[in-house]
Amino acid sequence: MKVTEHIESKNGKTQFSFEILPPLKGRNIQSVFDSIDPLMEFKPPFIDVTYHREEYVYKEMENGLLQKKIVRKRPGTVGICAAIQNKYKVDAIPHVLCGGFTKEDTENFLIDLDFLGIDNVMALRGDAVKSEVYFKPEKDGHCYAEGLVDQVIQLNKGKYLDGETLNQSKTDFCVGVAGYPEKHMEAPSLNSDINYLKRKIEKGASYIVTQLFFDNAKFFEFVAACRKSGITVPIIPGLKPISTKKQLNILPHRFHVDLPEALTKEILKCKDNKAVRQVGVEWCIEQSKELIENETPFLHYYSMGKSDNIKQVASNLF
Numbered sequence: 454m455k456v457t458e459h460i461e462s463k464n465g466k467t468q469f470s471f472e473i474l475p476p477l478k479g480r481n482i483q484s485v486f487d488s489i490d491p492l493m494e495f496k497p498p499f500i501d502v503t504y505h506r507e508e509y510v511y512k513e514m515e516n517g518l519l520q521k522k523i524v525r526k527r528p529g530t531v532g533i534c535a536a537i538q539n540k541y542k543v544d545a546i547p548h549v550l551c552g553g554f555t556k557e558d559t560e561n562f563l564i565d566l567d568f569l570g571i572d573n574v575m576a577l578r579g580d581a582v583k584s585e586v587y588f589k590p591e592k593d594g595h596c597y598a599e600g601l602v603d604q605v606i607q608l609n610k611g612k613y614l615d616g617e618t619l620n621q622s623k624t625d626f627c628v629g630v631a632g633y634p635e636k637h638m639e640a641p642s643l644n645s646d647i648n649y650l651k652r653k654i655e656k657g658a659s660y661i662v663t664q665l666f667f668d669n670a671k672f673f674e675f676v677a678a679c680r681k682s683g684i685t686v687p688i689i690p691g692l693k694p695i696s697t698k699k700q701l702n703i704l705p706h707r708f709h710v711d712l713p714e715a716l717t718k719e720i721l722k723c724k725d726n727k728a729v730r731q732v733g734v735e736w737c738i739e740q741s742k743e744l745i746e747n748e749t750p751f752l753h754y755y756s757m758g759k760s761d762n763i764k765q766v767a768s769n770l771f
């Protein structure tokens with residue numbers, strides 16, 4: 454079922470969903486199930502599975518020179534989506550990236566997803582590979598998520614890249630895109646970012662999932678600005694309970710978000726990470742409650758492979 458249909462089916466009642474990461478190469482699927490199992494009691498209609506592009510690593514050869522190698526540390530997005538749909542009978546939503554994909558790779562990827570019975574995709578540009586400063590698309594790839602959304606929608610109309618394929622069965626993907634309440638790190642302003650977000654919707658995306666944030670006021674301002682710009686699709690907030698002191702520095706650096714003074718102060722007072730976890734859970738519960746009061750269609754939690762604190766949050770809400 455499409456995310457938009459899940460939203461319509463509940464008449465404004467807030468639902469629970471979450472995102473997982475594929476495990477590091479070499480670990481088995483049980484580690485994925487172990488992170489999902491504790492959260493199934495909250496009846497998520499869908500689970501997102503992130504996609505992780507290639508990275509460059511340098512390996513020392515016998516002659517002492519360094520060899521540049523391409524590795525993917527977290528493969529398995531498609532297989533995990535298939536396993537989720539098969540085991541839990543809920544929708545799995547694979548993240549699909551521009552980065553590392555030619556348009557033809559994308560088309561073939563989407564065909565695989567369609568054959569697996571996947572109804573939704575989250576269309577994202579992806580970041581630059583770790584050793585590079587700026588995002589570089591493949592030679593025949595998309596520069597921005599907007600182009601990727603357009604490709605999915607064209608496929609939904611039965612339009613394949615070769616222009617000749619006889620299409621007996623069109624795909625029918627519902628497309629989600631990313632939004633940034635505190636603006637995307639490369640955007641010169643929030644307004645500029647929202648204008649490009651609007652273009653993704655005009656290309657055919659049906660819903661928005663936001664970057665994580667810790668200050669609801671920023672989310673509400675973002676939603677108001679989106680609505681003012683003419684964006685009418687559902688906007689799903691992304692949430693993560695903070696769980697270690699280190700994250701005070703990691704999260705702003707990695708996700709370009711601010712942590713509210715009150716949260717930072719509480720965390721700095723904590724003696725250990727057990728106490729930090731509790732502060733993080735309580736903050737996230739308060740954030741979630743306020744979002745539910747404001748008729749948010751879904752609360753989407755970034756589990757990052759760890760479900761215990763998300764379970765603690767969800768038990769208070771769903």
Ligand code: FAD
Nearest residue numbers: 503504548577578579580597598631637639640646649664
């Ligand atoms: P875009 O929408 O393409 O925007 C990128 C930047 O370009 C923005 O600054 C925007 O303002 C600007 N822009 C957009 N269109 C244009 C245009 N036509 N001309 C000029 N400028 C333009 N990353 C992963 O690698 N794997 C994942 O699974 C993943 N999942 C994510 C899930 C969510 C909910 C979110 C919020 C992010 C996720 N990311 C993931 C991170 C994401 O890939 C990065 O934030 C990336 O840098 C931007 O992706 P985007 O789709 O928002 O890009």
